[in-house]
Amino acid sequence: MANKELLREQSNIAYNLFVGDDRVLLVDCGNCGATSFQHYCTPEGDISENYVCPFCGFEGDPSDFPDHFYEGFEESGEFQDND
Numbered sequence: 001m002a003n004k005e006l007l008r009e010q011s012n013i014a015y016n017l018f019v020g021d022d023r024v025l026l027v028d029c030g031n032c033g034a035t036s037f038q039h040y041c042t043p044e045g046d047i048s049e050n051y052v053c054p055f056c057g058f059e060g061d062p063s064d065f066p067d068h069f070y071e072g073f074e075e076s077g078e079f080q081d082n083d
């Protein structure tokens, strides 16, 4: 049975991922669905406007790459108890 508290922790962690000072996001590709890390900012310090999927090569803006663990995902239907 899914543990909602631990699931919630996943999105908390996902929103606090850094490589050094560089914030990274765990997202799903809008084309192939693969999960990848994307840089929140460009090397110049601007917010990234373009992500590239390392699996299929799809390029798109952040709205094409939804967060893998989005806030509140633990309340979605797949984690509800069906008894």
Ligand SMILES: [Zn+2]
Pocket: 029, 030, 031, 032, 033, 034, 053, 054, 055, 056, 057, 058
């Ligand atoms: Zn892809």
